[in-house]
Amino acid sequence: MYKRSYITTPIFYPNARPHLGHAYTATIADILARYRRAVGDEVYFLTGVDENTEKVARAARAAGQETGAYLNTVVSSFKDLFSEKKLNISYDQFIRTSDEKVHWPGAQALWRKLVEAGDIYPSSYEGLYCVGHEAFVTEKNLVGGKCPDHNEAPQHLKETNYFFRLSKYTKEIKKRIECAELQIIPEERKNEIIALLERGLEDVSFSRPSDKVSVGIPVPDDSTQKMYVWCDALTNYISALGYGRDDELFRKFWPADLHIIGKDILRFHAGIWPGMLLSAGLPLPKKILVHGFITSGGKKMSKTLGNVIDPDTLIEEYGGEAVRYFLARHISPFEDGDITLTRFKETYNADLANGLGNLVARILQMSSQCFEHPVDLSEKRKPFSVSQYIEKFELNNALIAIWSDMSVLNDFIQENKPFDVIKTDKKKAQLQISYLVKELFRIAEILELFMPETSKKIKEAIQQNKKPENLFPRK
Numbered sequence: 001m002y003k004r005s006y007i008t009t010p011i012f013y014p015n016a017r018p019h020l021g022h023a024y025t026a027t028i029a030d031i032l033a034r035y036r037r038a039v040g041d042e043v044y045f046l047t048g049v050d051e052n053t054e055k056v057a058r059a060a061r062a063a064g065q066e067t068g069a070y071l072n073t074v075v076s077s078f079k080d081l082f083s084e085k086k087l088n089i090s091y092d093q094f095i096r097t098s099d100e101k102v103h104w105p106g107a108q109a110l111w112r113k114l115v116e117a118g119d120i121y122p123s124s125y126e127g128l129y130c131v132g133h134e135a136f137v138t139e140k141n142l143v144g145g146k147c148p149d150h151n152e153a154p155q156h157l158k159e160t161n162y163f164f165r166l167s168k169y170t171k172e173i174k175k176r177i178e179c180a181e182l183q184i185i186p187e188e189r190k191n192e193i194i195a196l197l198e199r200g201l202e203d204v205s206f207s208r209p210s211d212k213v214s215v216g217i218p219v220p221d222d223s224t225q226k227m228y229v230w231c232d233a234l235t236n237y238i239s240a241l242g243y244g245r246d247d248e249l250f251r252k253f254w255p256a257d258l259h260i261i262g263k264d265i266l267r268f269h270a271g272i273w274p275g276m277l278l279s280a281g282l283p284l285p286k287k288i289l290v291h292g293f294i295t296s297g298g299k300k301m302s303k304t305l306g307n308v309i310d311p312d313t314l315i316e317e318y319g320g321e322a323v324r325y326f327l328a329r330h331i332s333p334f335e336d337g338d339i340t341l342t343r344f345k346e347t348y349n350a351d352l353a354n355g356l357g358n359l360v361a362r363i364l365q366m367s368s369q370c371f372e373h374p375v376d377l378s379e380k381r382k383p384f385s386v387s388q389y390i391e392k393f394e395l396n397n398a399l400i401a402i403w404s405d406m407s408v409l410n411d412f413i414q415e416n417k418p419f420d421v422i423k424t425d426k427k428k429a430q431l432q433i434s435y436l437v438k439e440l441f442r443i444a445e446i447l448e449l450f451m452p453e454t455s456k457k458i459k460e461a462i463q464q465n466k467k468p469e470n471l472f473p474r475k
């Protein structure tokens with residue numbers, strides 16, 4: 001059935017070059033977007049960056065650059081990583097929240113809706129503010145007076161802010177999640193948010209005094225305040241579709257089918273965001289897929305430990321397609337995953353160089369010997385054989401299934417030895433080899449989701465009936 005499908009990544013913090021976590025989120029979002037397109041949906045795929053933050057302003061100052069120039073540089077490095085020659089992320093829009101034309105009207109329109117609903121009120125706020133967190137932190141979370149995550153002492157702040165009446169929506173959000181109108185995947189994360197909702201949500205600070213922050217969207221009708229992160233950042237999902245300016249795309253694609261997020265921002269997406277949408281009378285997203293973190297050698301990646309794996313380094317050595325493969329095959333979308341350079345190399349050699357690359361070379365070698373013309377591929381092929389996994393976001397299992405299809409072909413070659421049969425019974429060899437070529441073509445079509453360039457190269461080689469270049473040279 002024809003469907004419209006709106007898929008998003010979170011907007012990433014451009015306070016440094018993109019890391020492997022960004023590569024992961026973007027890659028799984030891209031695979032799912034490609035899947036929905038392959039089954040015939042009209043897809044809109046959004047990614048972007050969260051720019052209006054003190055963290056970014058501070059990173060710019062530390063780099064001795066003006067914020068705008070700094071942002072342009074970092075944004076280029078994200079776009080470069082997502083480009084066709086690297087991770088090949090097929091997004092439709094890359095939103096920048098500093099964009100006053102694209103993003104700001106939507107954030108301001110939503111703010112007005114919350115005001116109309118009577119859910120925005122001024123109140124004074126006093127607390128400890130961690131700049132690294134961009135959030136107020138509590139005394140009991142500090143170690144030796146410092147935030148343990150950012151190793152710095154929080155600032156004591158007392159100020160008048162606008163608050164959003166999130167508490168009012170606790171029950172309704174819980175109900176929508178429990179009845180799966182808003183699905184939180186996996187179950188463990190759903191239980192986590194339900195437990196939080198059972199304790200009740202508190203109203204949240206929604207603005208900061210304009211003179212205390214260097215960047216941010218002005219609060220409508222009050223120039224003394226700028227929006228705090230929630231109404232600014234979360235709104236990107238609808239402002240990107242033109243909410244508050246030209247809402248044709250918004251009417252077409254909202255509500256989102258899928259927000260893909262990391263587990264650290266679950267509370268914002270399954271608590272504050274639905275609250276804002278309910279207040280504004282807008283439909284809630286249908287699904288939120290919450291993935292874990294990527295560790296290296298069992299530890300969080302950090303400069304001090306020296307275990308940081310840069311996506312660009314991997315891409316330089318192995319190519320973007322191999323990185324996409326590793327992330328989809330070996331990092332589960334539901335829990336934390338681990339990567340080491342050794343494991344990456346082993347996987348590359350076993351699954352891609354010796355596995356896929358070798359099989360393609362063998363089959364096309366035989367095919368080009370046996371046939372003068374390309375094998376006829378016009379007959380109707382089986383529908384997508386991995387849908388059952390991908391619909392449940394089990395990308396790793398989808399790839400396991402594809403690789404098991406490949407080993408069926410390897411076994412077939414082993415048992416029937418078409419390369420020998422060709423010498424004695426050409427007709428029989430042709431039947432065997434055309435079966436292999438058709439199966440390989442089918443596999444290549446599914447691989448489009450995971451390794452679009454490789455898929456293209458295999459299909460072209462089949463259509464031209466010639467051996468392709470070495471797809472994955474051994475490392």
Ligand SMILES: [Zn+2]
Nearest residue numbers: 130133147150
């Ligand atoms: Zn902190």
